[in-house]
Amino acid sequence: MGVGAIELLKDLVSIKSENPGCYEYEIADFISHLLKKHDIEYEVIYSGNKRVNIVGFLYGESDHVLILNGHLDTKPAKGNWRTDPYTPVIKNNKLYGLGASDMKGGLAAMLSAVIRSKGKKLKGTINFQFVADEEMNSEFGMKYLVKNGYIKNGDFAIVGEPTNLKVATRSLGNLWLVIKVRGRKAHAGMYWEGISAIDRSIEIIDEIKSSIRKYRYKNDPEISNFPNVNVGYINGGFHPGTVPDYCEFSIDIRFRSEQEREIFKDMVNKTVTRILFKYDCECEIEPFGGGDMFAWDLASFENIDRYLDLIDQSYYAIIKQAAQKCVFLGGSDASSLVYDLGIPTVIIGPGSLKQAHNNNEWVFIDEVVNASKIYEEIISRWE
Numbered sequence: 372m373g374v375g376a377i378e379l380l381k382d383l384v385s386i387k388s389e390n391p392g393c394y395e396y397e398i399a400d401f402i403s404h405l406l407k408k409h410d411i412e413y414e415v416i417y418s419g420n421k422r423v424n425i426v427g428f429l430y431g432e433s434d435h436v437l438i439l440n441g442h443l444d445t446k447p448a449k450g451n452w453r454t455d456p457y458t459p460v461i462k463n464n465k466l467y468g469l470g471a472s473d474m475k476g477g478l479a480a481m482l483s484a485v486i487r488s489k490g491k492k493l494k495g496t497i498n499f500q501f502v503a504d505e506e507m508n509s510e511f512g513m514k515y516l517v518k519n520g521y522i523k524n525g526d527f528a529i530v531g532e533p534t535n536l537k538v539a540t541r542s543l544g545n546l547w548l549v550i551k552v553r554g555r556k557a558h559a560g561m562y563w564e565g566i567s568a569i570d571r572s573i574e575i576i577d578e579i580k581s582s583i584r585k586y587r588y589k590n591d592p593e594i595s596n597f598p599n600v601n602v603g604y605i606n607g608g609f610h611p612g613t614v615p616d617y618c619e620f621s622i623d624i625r626f627r628s629e630q631e632r633e634i635f636k637d638m639v640n641k642t643v644t645r646i647l648f649k650y651d652c653e654c655e656i657e658p659f660g661g662g663d664m665f666a667w668d669l670a671s672f673e674n675i676d677r678y679l680d681l682i683d684q685s686y687y688a689i690i691k692q693a694a695q696k697c698v699f700l701g702g703s704d705a706s707s708l709v710y711d712l713g714i715p716t717v718i719i720g721p722g723s724l725k726q727a728h729n730n731n732e733w734v735f736i737d738e739v740v741n742a743s744k745i746y747e748e749i750i751s752r753w754e
């Protein structure tokens with residue numbers, strides 16, 4: 372069992388850690404054996420049946436703590452894969468397999484960097500957190516660890532989610548709502564006797580979309596397509612000959628600051644009320660179970676230049692290029708680090724969200740190798 376990132380990635384892809392499914396038990400077992408073999412201090416934290424987290428340390432001269440965070444779980448393998456999702460296949464500088472991008476590539480890179488750094492004289496302390504349940508709201512992962520005091524403080528954190536090795540210094544928040552519209556049933560031949568819940572829903576969707584569009588971040592090229600409204604599902608009616616009296620749909624609005632969450636919530640409420648006022652309709656607006664992710668921005672922290680310098684110097688040392696900045700467009704445990712613990716955080720990892728949660732998921736081999744070297748360089752420079 373080597374500590375090369377790619378060998379490790381092959382091992383990790385071969386071990387199922389689907390959520391929901393078999394969960395993290397087996398992969399955590401594999402990682403703890405590896406850590407034990409290399410005499411690295413760690414703790415295994417059970418947060419539920421087969422729900423497992425690993426938190427450990429490499430101690431340095433100072434007690435300044437750099438957190439390296441990654442999740443152990445993957446989404447279940449659904450859809451038609453060309454190859455077996457649990458058998459890693461390497462072809463044209465790509466490794467295919469479930470979780471290759473999200474985020475066993477980042478996990479392998481972090482884990483191998485930690486193992487190679489063991490035994491070196493470190494200036495600062497490294498706290499690695501390989502956690503459960505990121506794919507389902509982190510109830511058994513980061514939220515459990517924070518709530519029960521397993522993770523207390525850190526000076527700076529790096530989450531290894533896929534960014535194609537760019538440095539994500541901010542992340543969008545989202546608002547998930549379910550809107551339930553009740554109208555009045557009627558025969559389609561006398562449609563004027565009814566109130567179509569579907570027609571009212573379409574009207575509501577159109578208005579919300581056009582109101583939100585006015586807020587587009589035109590001066591922020593990376594996210595000029597936001598805020599956006601995605602209608603994730605719509606259900607209503609049952610027969611062509613009947614005016615539907617019920618329709619339910621969900622919306623997802625993504626934005627760049629938490630202040631906007633309230634603005635957009637309010638805007639949706641007002642739009643819905645305005646439209647329903649015109650008709651004899653009822654409506655409920657409900658949150659969609661636990662989906663909200665918080666918007667965060669490294670720039671909201673003070674004294675972050677030294678962390679950005681550390682990253683830049685490490686990038687130069689390994690790939691002779693400056694680190695490119697980006698916005699992370701998915702959810703991640705970074706929001707827990709930022710909001711629950713107040714730790715300045717960035718996301719840096721191999722792979723891409725384009726491949727994540729997709730059939731035939733893959734990651735560039737080069738990116739995993741470079742990620743591992745960059746993490747190792749950051750660990751050695753941390754003080």
Ligand SMILES: [Zn+2]
Nearest residue numbers: 473474505532
């Ligand atoms: Zn992920």
